[in-house]
Amino acid sequence: MSGFTAAFSSQMASCQWVTARCCHLLIFFLVLLKTPQVECRRHYRYSTYLDSLRRFHLWWDVNYNTNVVNFRLLAVVNPDEWFAVGYSQYGKATNADYFVHWSDKKKMHHCKDAWSDGDGLLHIDDQQDYTILSGRYNNHAMIVEYERAFDTCDNYDFPFDNGTTHITFFIGKGQFDFPEDANVTLLSPNSQRILLLKPDLPTPVHPKDTWTFTIVAPKVTIPAKETTYWWYTTNLPPMPDKHHIIQFEGYINKGNEDVVHHIEVFHCEVAPGVKVPYYNGPGLAEGKPKGLKVCRKVIGAWAMGAAPLHLPSEAGYPIGGSKYSSNVLLEVHYNNPTIKRGVKDASGIKFYVTPTLRKHDAGIMEVGIEYINKMAIPPRQKMFKFVGDCISECTKVALPPSGIHIFASQLHTHLTGKKVYIQHVRDGIELPLVNWDYHYSPHYQTIKMLQTPAHILPGDAMVTTCEYDTSDREKATIGGFAISDEMCVSYLHYYPLCNLEVCKSSIETKAIDKWLNFMKRWDGDKTSMKKGYRDNFYSIRWTPLTSHLLDNLFKTSPLSMQCNQSDGTRFPGRWEGAPQTQIKLPLEPIPRKCPGVTNHGHNVVIV
Template sequence: MARCEWVSIRWCHVLVLFLTLLKTGKVESRRHYRYSTYLDSLRRFHLWWDVNYKTNTVNFRLLAVVTPDEWFGVGYSQYGKATNADYFVHWTDKDKMHHCKDAWTDQNGLLHIDDQQDYTILSGRYNNHAMIVEYERAFDTCDNYDFPFDNGTIHIAFFIGKGQFHFPEDKNVTLLSPESQRIFMLKPDLPISVHPKDTWTFTIVAPKVTIPAEETTYWWYTTKLPAMSEKHHIIQFEGDIMKGNEDLVHHIEVFHCEVGPNEKIPYYNGPGLAEGKPKGLEVCRKVIGAWAMGAAPLQLPSEAGYPVGGPRYSSHVLLEVHYNNPSIKRVFLSIYLSIYLSIYLIHSNLSIYLSIYLSIYLSIYLTLIYLSLSISL
């Protein structure tokens, strides 16, 4: 039976818990996790998390599909790079002892065990198929080698390597085909609103397209909202990605085309920064919806909604999808964005509030710099 070692004296009581779990072969999930995402297209890494703003900590549950002779690291860095990264590392030595450590890489990608161990192991289990571990970390550990969590997008860096050894000191992570994923970790801790009884939904379906073999692509697709003779309010957005391709989508935005109700917008389905786009799309720049990969459905507060519809409202919209394709691979992919509406007129039109709310939700993506880059024509 495998044994587990957690060296930090500070958390010695965790060793007893972790050993017991490994011997019994059971993992009792310590809590409910509100958010989750797969980190890679092969689904070898599945990450769950929950945010506690009272203690300024994040609780994680990580499932890594690895064999007994493989080791792995999952952590954080600027732009998902394997260098100068902060990692949670697991490996097994030749005596089948499991090690879980707080580690970091230098500018050359060489791995070092951190002198200050800032992960608290809550539970864990290993079998022949996967390692499952629950752990906790503070937003800011006051450790220069740890990556602080903030309200922006967090770049998750991860790798899997072969081998069993006593210590992974000075292992070069850049040689292990490291990958990255982006998540919005510190989501606003907002109360869940109850939908009005007349709530209905429609789904914008982006056609199945071939994603260019480029790291970053902004894809545009023009379509129309359902006909609404009366004014409605948008109260929730929810995205859905083809299974196995979650790592390729960064975020989705819907822009309303500010034209008269009888004016036409040219159809377009292609790269947003490409030459030869039809003229007339510059009017499609008013954000009415957004969703980021790894996020739960974005439900707006009950006091506010975004107004759409009515006799003088154009139904034309432009869907923009930010594809993140670091592996530079060609992929066929469809995307769905469900929008929840109510004819019940809410007191506060969200024209101004939406900008504030979504700036918190999407962080840097709705800044003026981002808009000037992604909407340039």
């Protein structure tokens, strides 16, 4: 085992491994002599492997007092290999911010803050922003601890925010100096997604009487088709007394991680003793049994990338008791683009429950855009917006007088989604965002706990915006259930429980019909009211002008609202032709504390 010399330890103490702010060149020397190893930090709160071969292991802590992230990186590399780990908008190796390590012919180890340009060529950053804390090389593994500020005010560095962080990394061979102008796209770069700036919240302790159960698919043979929503009706375990669900998590069949896209468990809102029809098959198939519309109340949800959800200590999802039906419906969305055959699956959700009740019953509400093919994204669009409205008229009739507190949120789109955010509006004034992810990935749909719960009052509105990139598609992308279709929703976890289950919108039917008829008369498109909306959108001759016309239609048209109760019925109100939410006083962007450096994106939240 190799370690550090006393001289190195002294240098580290005096300069903290060459402090980034006061030294242009960030070089550290790990002299491989048989001396005691440098002590590593005792504990990091978070960790993940970056690759399936486990050559890269990352640990980290977040300090919200100093706005600094502390990292510990283990890289399994040979002496003649160099590596880089960094960050980019969506995990691409180009236009990325890198931490680069290599060793020279004298076995001295070096690190630099670097960046790649649009062609993937690597360059040293003039502003070095990593502070090295310790390091050692041991049995073909490089272990280095370092720290970096959330926002370095360097345009070649990637600011850390509260959304998804896309990590890009690679290993090169045969380099004994900084690999200036090396093309990183030729080095088989890989990527991983994490929630780097996790909220600084305590994990509630489970009561001693906590127990668990799972609701899983009954060894389903996944159909050999791209998209399947599988439904399975079953029963909860006996719970004669009321319990609270205090945690749930995905229970994914080993080997099926790439085909299980998301899972929901719905409670069937019927009286105890009433039997719900048994069903085990595709949820969108014709001929499915009647009576399953009552199975709408979500009690557990998971999507790719989601970690276990721990409810706050004051709330739990109610379940069980003499007046609670045991009927539930499991829905599993299988995404099988390579049309695998004969794959068996028994995935589902694991629940943690306790009879020790908490102060509040909690619930899950769905906001955003209705799953309907009246919505479409034109092809060849870079960032086309869908906006889903939970209007004030709905919350006014559906929420309790004291309002609700949203403590967690899960954002959801399909493959072209790039950015999602939920605005909170009260009397025309935009309040702080409920949730946001400006580097969203449909492959990492974590349930994010909110550092400060959003307090939604009756009469408030929530506006969910999704932005999509269809630049590589030649046909319109339609709203719908298939993975190649699109969605724009968020699952809001809140307390106290109320009867508002769904608050979503779509364009008014009359408005889209009138537009399709206009396109036939003005542009000669072969649209027809005898066709479905999907076929009509496929009949449009998409140009920059027709795409702009559709965008303007969505921005200005009245809404068709789903203001639905848990049993699927709508609250009383005028829901067809409802007005869109108007923001009279937008939220001011949070300025970066960086003179001369431009802001990045919409209301970037650095802390």
